[in-house]
Amino acid sequence: MSAAPPLRRRSARRADRASTSALLIGAGLLDLLFLIAAITAWPIYQTPAFVVVVVVALAAAHVIAAAGLRWRWSGWWVALATIGVYVLVGTPLAAPTLVAGGLDQILLALRGVVTAPVTGWKDLLTLELPLGSYQTILAPAFLLWLAVPTAALSLAWRTRRLWVLAPALGLALTAFGVVFGAPSVSPPVRWGPITVTGAREMAAGAAALLVALGFLVWRTMYERRRALRAAEAATGVRTTSRTTSATLGRVGISIGMVVAAVAVGTVAAPWALAGAPRQVLRSEIDPRLEIQQSLSPLAEYRSFFSDDVVDEVLFTVSGGGERVRVATLSFYDGRLARVLDPAAAPGDQSTAFVRVPSALAAPSGTRPESAQITIGGYRGIWMPTVDALTAVQFRGPNASSLADGFFYSASAQMAVQLGDPGLGSGSAYRQDAAVPTRLPAVADLVPGGSSPRFAPETVPESLQEWMRMQEAPAGGQGLQLLIDRLRARGYLSHALTVDQSAPPRWQADLGDYTFAPSRAGHSTDRIDALFSALVQRQNEVGGDEDARLVAAVGDDEQFSVAAAMIADQLGFAVRIVVGARLSGEDLPACEDGCRGGDVSAWIEVQDVSGVWVPIDVTPQWTAGMSPDDLQNRDPEVPTEVHEQDAEQVLPGEADPADAGDSPEDPGEETTDWSGLWSALRIGGISVLALLILIGPFLLVLIAKAVRRRSRRSAPAAVDRVTGGWDEYVDAAIDSGLPAPRTHTRQELATLHAASAPGSRATTLASWADRSVFDVAPPSAEDSERFWQIVEEERARLIADRGFWARLRARLSLRSLLRRPARTDRAAAPDRSEPRRRTA
Incomplete structure (x- = not known):
């Protein structure tokens, strides 16, 4: 042969x-x-x-x-x-x-x-x-x-x-x-x-x-x-073409x-497909993230008037616009005014907050403006913006994280900042805005609907009764009349109790002011109490002189919800806005920065043309309430107050959800793990990237190592020998030599030895055949010596190659993907009739 x-x-x-x-x-x-x-x-x-x-x-x-x-x-x-x-x-x-x-x-x-x-x-x-x-x-x-x-x-x-x-x-x-x-x-x-x-x-x-x-x-x-x-x-036969x-x-x-x-x-x-919505991945992603878990911005309103915040500069705004918006609350469920619709399905895009990669189109009827906003003592996810945002550019060392955490709702014209660590002292950004060129007067507004949008159970009967008593016209004229009367017959108060010997800063800023207690919250029950007082006072006094009909005590938290209910009853689309006025005469406005005492709430009413018109709702504080009426004001639950240890207590009928975040115990020290978490996150991302790059190669090396270990540690010595032969064949295949098809071990070893002088492939083939077909099985020493020759051959196959060639052989998938030939094991009960062993 x-x-x-x-x-x-x-x-x-x-x-x-x-x-x-x-x-x-x-x-x-x-x-x-x-x-x-x-x-x-x-x-x-x-x-x-x-x-x-x-x-x-x-x-x-x-x-x-x-x-x-x-x-x-x-x-x-x-x-x-x-x-x-x-x-x-x-x-x-x-x-x-x-x-x-x-x-x-x-x-x-x-x-x-x-x-x-x-x-x-x-x-x-x-x-x-x-x-x-x-x-x-x-x-x-x-x-x-x-x-x-x-x-x-x-x-x-x-x-x-x-x-x-x-x-x-x-x-x-x-x-x-x-x-x-x-x-x-x-x-x-x-x-x-x-x-x-x-x-x-x-x-x-x-x-x-x-x-x-x-x-x-x-x-x-x-x-x-x-x-x-x-x-x-x-x-040599030519075929015919068509x-x-x-x-x-x-x-x-x-x-x-x-x-x-x-x-x-x-x-x-x-x-x-007519009428069927287009289902894409974007339809299933809801980027609202932490918004639903955050407390309503209106529920935190009174926290801005505490003595340690009322004079603190929260942020400064340089540039266009008359108001700065912190949050827009378009939904009310009877307990809280909310940013998002609590009844909306997950993924609903009507109130979705999205990230703004470049710029948004300016609405019609607007002119471009720009504003520079710098954060001071303000904290929270609600991000101050001016009018309709068209573009934003963050500045400072944390600009990248702020850009990653910036989300915006064009329909609500409000932004949230969900980055880590988020808005903090020194955070700054430049905002391009679209400011309306002209806003219609409130009296000229035309409602876009004829029926209320608020759920009937959220609107108290006392509000509807008070509106009927005013005999106001419909449309914008009626809205103007009702809002003016509501503000004139209300009385400003930011607290339930105060220490008259050391009045709070907000009271001192109002000048000649007589304190009247009012509880926080803006639930339906709280608004019902406000309008019940107005109805009762008008029934007792009569007439339409506002100074004698002052009966509703509260601040922008209650009066914004009350005004929103009035506008809704007249058929207007309405939303509540928490922010600050950048200019104004009769009401607080930002001067040299927006302080806690400058924070306000107002409503925005939509005209039939689609434009939103802001309306202030802050009650007056110059015309005081009569002594008899003061005796019947909040709190309705009898409370004994000691000046030395007085603290604010919610009345029994107050909704716990109306309260703001409870202050942390100053004596309780907590460990700040933010630095460790950031380091772990960066390390995890780095390890993940490294695994993405080298993970597949490691898997190949691990798979080959496991395969080699299982072959060398087989229970029977003959299996260890045949496994060693398979290991040699796999190494030869990975180094570029052909895989066995119909070759016997001797034939394959001869071909390998001919292409690689000095190879001991024929020795391995003879030893493997003898181990399979001999009557007596091989000993443990034989299998160990056989594997030593296999390791030497594996090293020899790639010894004369460069680094990259050796690496390519070790990472090759050819041996893992090949179909091994059928093998006979020495464990067969009858070894007297050996069969031809193929590779």
């Missing part, structure tokens, strides 16, 4: 490459599919930076795929090159705004790019569209348009069967624009009597399917022609079927 010729390594035994023209045609069709996917994703970003990202990513993908084809890279090396290009090129390309900053911003950009495969989806779904080039928001797009084309081109150029997956990857990339896009489709297109809903999405989907189908048809025909040429070369008429007939039938399918889909899809 003649010696078999030396075998080349498997990397050199690939099938003949396709022609250059075939490679270019296949790449062109796939590139067209990738560009269609970019067009579908354009509405997500809408920035030239996205075009640059796509172009550079596609170019890099072609270079990596071509290099893998030229130098026969394994899948691991192609993946490693892709990861390297993603990190090195993606950092300046996908985070241009951060790289333009200092070293700390560059490190932040690098961290964002590395963690984007895990955390990037959150930014994609919580930012308001379009995303622009906000921070590292382009990193997921760069990763997709780099990794998917690299994989698709590698499959199309280098595989004989798996090329069918290449167009599937392109179609998956097209789905990115749909899954992460807006929850609404593009405007309908009308063509005579035909209306096509979502024409842009339909055109992109149809184009992608046609291109994918075209690639499959072309590649199938190309592979058929290659097979026919190979058969002709092997047999006639021109037959070819044209097949092509015509195929085109007709495709056109008919597209036409039917164009007509049937809009009809079948």
Whole structure:
């Protein structure tokens, strides 16, 4: 038997490459599919930076795929090159705004790019569209348009069967624009009597399917022609080709079927999906986060008038606008005025807070203004803003964390700051705003509805009775009259009890003021008590002289809810706003900074035209209440007060939810773990990024080590010997030698030894065959000596190679993915009839 010729390594035994023209045609069709996917994703970003990202990513993908084809890279090396290009090129390309900053911003950009495969989806779904080039928001797009084309081109150029997956990857990339896009489709297109809903999405989907189908048809025909040429070369028999008429007939039938399918889909899809909401991932994400868990801003109103806060500068505002808004409360459930609708379903976008990546469109009828806001002693998630926000730019050392935690509701025109650590002393930001050019007078307002929106059980009967007693007209004139009378017949008070020997600062600021007690809270019960007092006083005194009808005691917390109920009863859409006035004469306004005593609450009423008009509701404090009426004011629960140890106690009927946050015990010391938590979080992110990069390689090494250990520690000595042979074969395969097919051990060892002089493969094969087929099983010493030779052979296979070649052999998946030949074990009960052992 003649010696078999030396075998080349498997990397050199690939099938003949396709022609250059075939490679270019296949790449062109796939590139067209990738560009269609970019067009579908354009509405997500809408920035030239996205075009640059796509172009550079596609170019890099072609270079990596071509290099893998030229130098026969394994899948691991192609993946490693892709990861390297993603990190090195993606950092300046996908985070241009951060790289333009200092070293700390560059490190932040690098961290964002590395963690984007895990955390990037959150930014994609919580930012308001379009995303622009906000921070590292382009990193997921760069990763997709780099990794998917690299994989698709590698499959199309280098595989004989798996090329069918290449167009599937392109179609998956097209789905990115749909899954992460807006929850609404593009405007309908009308063509005579035909209306096509979502024409842009339909055109992109149809184009992608046609291109994918075209690639499959072309590649199938190309592979058929290659097979026919190979058969002709092997047999010398020429095959006959189809006639021109037959070819044209097949092509015509195929085109007709495709056109008919597209036409039917164009007509049937809009009809079948009419009225159905578009379900995308963005529809299921609710970024309200901590808002629902936070106490109502109106419930904390009185905390701004404590002696340690009333004169403290909370924030300063430099620039346009007449009011600064802290929170907008558009919902009332009878207990609290709330920012979010408690009855709204999760993911409801009508009151959603979203992140603003670049800028928002200014409403009509507004003029641009800008304001510089600097935080002083203010704390909380409710972020001060001026009018309708169009853009915001944070400044200072914590600008990045503030930008990450910034959420905005355009419908409520309010912002929240959920960053860590959030707003603090020295935090600053520049806000671009849209200020209304003209607001109509309250008397000229026209309600947009005819029925109240508040739940009937939340509106006390005393309010409706008081409104009937005023005999006010409808519309804006009635609203103006009722609000004026409510303020004139109310009396300002921020506390239930005070020490008259040392009155609080807010009382001293009011000048000649006579204190009247009023309890906090704005529940339906509290508002009922307010209007019951007004009704009782008017019934007792009569007439319409406001100075004699003063009976309702409270502050903006109660009067804003009362005024909102009045506006709602008249058919107006209404909301409550907590903030401060930047200018004014009769009411407190910010001077040299907004202090605690400048905080106010007012209502905003929507005209039928859609514009929101602010209305002040602060009660007067100059016309005092009569002595008889003071004796009947809050508290209604008898309370004995001692000046030395007096403390505020809520009445028995007060709703606990109306109270603000209870102050912490000053004597109780708590450990601040924020620094440790930040360090652990940064360390965890770093470890996660490291695991993402090297985790797959570690898994390969661990899997091979476990496999080797299980083979060497098999219970039977013959199993340890055959396992050692398998270990040698796997090492040879990973180093590039061919895998066994129908070869016996001796045949495979002879071929390996011929291609690698000095190999002891034949010794291992003879020993393994003797262990399997001999009558007597091998001893433990034999198996141990056999494994020593295996280890020496494993080291010899890669000894003459460079570092990267050795690393590639250790990380190769070829031995893990091969199908091992069927083996016979020495544990067979009858060893007298040995069978031929194959490798």
